[in-house]
Amino acid sequence: MNEAYAIPAVAVVVLATVLIGGFGLRISRTTSDFYVASRTVGPRLNAAAISGEYLSAASFLGVAGLLLVHGPDMLWYPVGYTAGYLVLLVFVAAPLRRSGAYTLPDFAEGRLESREVRRVVSMFVVGAGWLYLVPQLQGAGLTLQILTGAPRWFGGALVAAVVILAVAAGGMRSITFVQAFQYWLKLTALLVPAFFLVLAWHGDGGSPPTFPSTDLPSAGVGAGQPLATSRADHPLYATYGLIVATFLGTMGLPHVVVRFYTSPNGRAARRTTVVVLALVGVFYLLPPLYGWLGRIYAPELTAAQDADATVLLLPGRMVDGVAGDLLGALVAGGAFAAFLSTASGLTMAVAGVVSQDVLPARGVRHFRLGVLLAMAVPLGGALLVDGVPVADAVGMAFAVSASSFCPLLVLGIWWRRLTPPGALAGLFLGGGSALLAVTLTVSGAATSGWLHTLLAWPAVWSVPVGFLAMILVSLATPDAIPTHTTATMTRLHLPETLWSGSLRPPGLQGRGELRDQPYTTRTHDEAQGPTARREHK
Amino acid sequence: MTGTVTATLLALCPLLLGAGFLLGRRTAHPDGRSDVGTPVERATFETLHTASLAAPALRAGLTEDTARKSARRLRTLLGTDALALTNRSAVLAWDGTAEQAHAKYVMEEVTPVLAAGRSVAFDCGCDAVDCPLRWAVAAPVVADGRVLGAVVAYAPRESAVLARAADEVARWVSVQLELAELDRSRTRLIEAEIKALRAQISPHFIFNSLAAIASFVRTDPERARELLLEFADFTRYSFRRHGEFTTLADELHSIDQYLALVRARFGDRLAVTLQIAPEVLPVTLPFLCLQPLVENAVKHGLEGAVTRSRISIRATDAGAEAEVVIEDDGVGMDPDALRAILRGEADGSTGIGLSNVDERLRQVFGDTYGLVIETEVGAGMKITVRIPKYRAGVYAP
Numbered sequence: 001m002n003e004a005y006a007i008p009a010v011a012v013v014v015l016a017t018v019l020i021g022g023f024g025l026r027i028s029r030t031t032s033d034f035y036v037a038s039r040t041v042g043p044r045l046n047a048a049a050i051s052g053e054y055l056s057a058a059s060f061l062g063v064a065g066l067l068l069v070h071g072p073d074m075l076w077y078p079v080g081y082t083a084g085y086l087v088l089l090v091f092v093a094a095p096l097r098r099s100g101a102y103t104l105p106d107f108a109e110g111r112l113e114s115r116e117v118r119r120v121v122s123m124f125v126v127g128a129g130w131l132y133l134v135p136q137l138q139g140a141g142l143t144l145q146i147l148t149g150a151p152r153w154f155g156g157a158l159v160a161a162v163v164i165l166a167v168a169a170g171g172m173r174s175i176t177f178v179q180a181f182q183y184w185l186k187l188t189a190l191l192v193p194a195f196f197l198v199l200a201w202h203g204d205g206g207s208p209p210t211f212p213s214t215d216l217p218s219a220g221v222g223a224g225q226p227l228a229t230s231r232a233d234h235p236l237y238a239t240y241g242l243i244v245a246t247f248l249g250t251m252g253l254p255h256v257v258v259r260f261y262t263s264p265n266g267r268a269a270r271r272t273t274v275v276v277l278a279l280v281g282v283f284y285l286l287p288p289l290y291g292w293l294g295r296i297y298a299p300e301l302t303a304a305q306d307a308d309a310t311v312l313l314l315p316g317r318m319v320d321g322v323a324g325d326l327l328g329a330l331v332a333g334g335a336f337a338a339f340l341s342t343a344s345g346l347t348m349a350v351a352g353v354v355s356q357d358v359l360p361a362r363g364v365r366h367f368r369l370g371v372l373l374a375m376a377v378p379l380g381g382a383l384l385v386d387g388v389p390v391a392d393a394v395g396m397a398f399a400v401s402a403s404s405f406c407p408l409l410v411l412g413i414w415w416r417r418l419t420p421p422g423a424l425a426g427l428f429l430g431g432g433s434a435l436l437a438v439t440l441t442v443s444g445a446a447t448s449g450w451l452h453t454l455l456a457w458p459a460v461w462s463v464p465v466g467f468l469a470m471i472l473v474s475l476a477t478p479d480a481i482p483t484h485t486t487a488t489m490t491r492l493h494l495p496e497t498l499w500s501g502s503l504r505p506p507g508l509q510g511r512g513e514l515r516d517q518p519y520t521t522r523t524h525d526e527a528q529g530p531t532a533r534r535e536h537k
Numbered sequence: 538m539t540g541t542v543t544a545t546l547l548a549l550c551p552l553l554l555g556a557g558f559l560l561g562r563r564t565a566h567p568d569g570r571s572d573v574g575t576p577v578e579r580a581t582f583e584t585l586h587t588a589s590l591a592a593p594a595l596r597a598g599l600t601e602d603t604a605r606k607s608a609r610r611l612r613t614l615l616g617t618d619a620l621a622l623t624n625r626s627a628v629l630a631w632d633g634t635a636e637q638a639h640a641k642y643v644m645e646e647v648t649p650v651l652a653a654g655r656s657v658a659f660d661c662g663c664d665a666v667d668c669p670l671r672w673a674v675a676a677p678v679v680a681d682g683r684v685l686g687a688v689v690a691y692a693p694r695e696s697a698v699l700a701r702a703a704d705e706v707a708r709w710v711s712v713q714l715e716l717a718e719l720d721r722s723r724t725r726l727i728e729a730e731i732k733a734l735r736a737q738i739s740p741h742f743i744f745n746s747l748a749a750i751a752s753f754v755r756t757d758p759e760r761a762r763e764l765l766l767e768f769a770d771f772t773r774y775s776f777r778r779h780g781e782f783t784t785l786a787d788e789l790h791s792i793d794q795y796l797a798l799v800r801a802r803f804g805d806r807l808a809v810t811l812q813i814a815p816e817v818l819p820v821t822l823p824f825l826c827l828q829p830l831v832e833n834a835v836k837h838g839l840e841g842a843v844t845r846s847r848i849s850i851r852a853t854d855a856g857a858e859a860e861v862v863i864e865d866d867g868v869g870m871d872p873d874a875l876r877a878i879l880r881g882e883a884d885g886s887t888g889i890g891l892s893n894v895d896e897r898l899r900q901v902f903g904d905t906y907g908l909v910i911e912t913e914v915g916a917g918m919k920i921t922v923r924i925p926k927y928r929a930g931v932y933a934p
Binding site for chain 1: 814
């Protein structure tokens, strides 16, 4: 890895992020191009932004590393990360948007009409957000160590500093554009080198890699990887744990939820999710390719603790000279984009919740304090915890999200009889037990046997526990069904165009995104004139 | 080793959160004392606390629901075996024992109370041997000089203390109901003001716009047609009847139409810059709460200025809030006069838009979300509006 190319690449990514974030707003000087300035975010742009925010270090580095070490079984990771959006699309996307909620606590308060549930949900959001932030910072540390030889903590601290400065200083004003840019950057950073690597592999004779039929000895993976043993012990259970966590956990990720607010209506939210599925699906074709090639060209990485570095090291190994360095620099830049986008999105989301719900009775703006708090704790965690594979650590955040937010969202949207006590019971029993299991796993309380496996992959049992607790306690407390449940459910499930019942004044949403509103509410013939005219501009 | 440290750290996270929460609470109410006071003081506190628990229900007016909620507290306050709350025609709530036996006679007994507006003590005349309710006192609930109902307190025997206490409680209930009435009239006033605002748009603006459009009819028929359509859209939005809330996108759209009509009159004298983060367009806000601010900026910008005037409208994303800034470089305003307007002390129609918007924002989102206005005579004006992205109960139609 050549520092002379990689460091400028990282610097360029950071600079571009900050610049787009600060100046990427659409400005119109005269009102005649008002429609340019105030067009709502279309599904494609929003989907790129969601994907950019979602594809984290776990996707960029972790998946290839896991595949390198454990073989094709690990393909369930990219599958799960993608399929989560399918569940989101079918059950959650449109009703969540129609609820008008910006964050998950908002949704809980709006649906269950209870401040207590809101407070508990915000605690879980903060917890899951922190769990998700730790591996991002660790990944940054690993990347910078490989690129420059800097100590591990430095990369995490750097990302934390950049994010705090950018977010707290109000530099992320056009977050949608930043995140959309990051998606395309990440895709390019994997796609272009992948092209050359496959060419190089073809030139070498094109022999397929071999994966040992039994898993590698766990000692070789490094003592700091607690999840490796359990996976070796009970591969089927571990796989199901992974599937449940990723399929159901995506809908509760705080930084994904807030992005749906940007969609103008429920229908657009659904279309956005479809595009996200496509974008994320395309992206996830690439990391397995790197893992696969890594098996041939860098098998020794399995023995060291640095399997996560496969993606970063491969271009230098396979392509000689300046070309390899340039490709390596591109990958490094993409990796940094992954940390920055996910970390800034998560920090924004967590800081929003912290400043609204955890620091009470202030009233004045203390978003900046929230940003500091949102970043400080995971940074501390990243410095203390070392050696959990990035993709596994993210998997734990998914497990917590799947056991707490998934029951809340799915039952909240589809079941009239959900009550605040039921929601609280489900959150505490499902989410709480998953959180506890994750904590015990990371601390190394049990290192082998079934107990360890159960704790390391909690989703299989904690998700049913969460659902059951919510359903049973709700059924036991029928008096506590919120007063306005019928009205709320109606709003969640009826298309917006039917809400008002009378003529809705044609707004921007009808004009900027005309295709999203097929049921035009204007009856007067002449009134169609300007609408059509605007479309041609 | 690091594992243990990590576990401790992770376990500490919720504790830290909780501690932060408590700390915030604590510092927010710095005069929370720890000493509990003398028995008399404690009794006073308890009474006041019980009363404060009953107050919120009553502040919503006297209905069956609120009566049921407050009767429980009022009975604790009086320490009686049973308590009934009535309106002028029926028993709204009965709290305590022996409802079956007594509730049906209550209206009979309180008729003189309702008629005279004075409290009456009466013997229950209960036949049951084990019934604890032998004697009762009914006190009228009076608001604005009208008898709205009665508080009936039951006791095993005659008691002057209870009679006095029931009187006081009835008076306290009366005050709460009067406050409820006040709340309602304030809401009505604001509704009336919104209506007035809608109506206020009409005369001058409509005449001027139509005149401006008329001037284009011969020279530029296409533009005249466009302007007429803008005019139709704008008035349709402003005069719409349903819904208290709208989205920022719709409100900005209406502002755009307004500005198009203004520019038809003033041409190049008005330069408008829009800078809008698309993330905040779905934000829900009170209907017609930005348009008056823009109108104000236009008025200030064009007033007395012969040169071009600039208006900028900026909507930015600020985490869980949206921030809208409307700025003009016009004549500005004397801050003291503005303060008077916002307090509602100014006479005439000047700035009624500003104070109305300010009041509605505070009412919907809370006092921390009022207008922030920076101005000085001759120095232009900058109005900042903060809108939370979500607030329970605030939905666009």
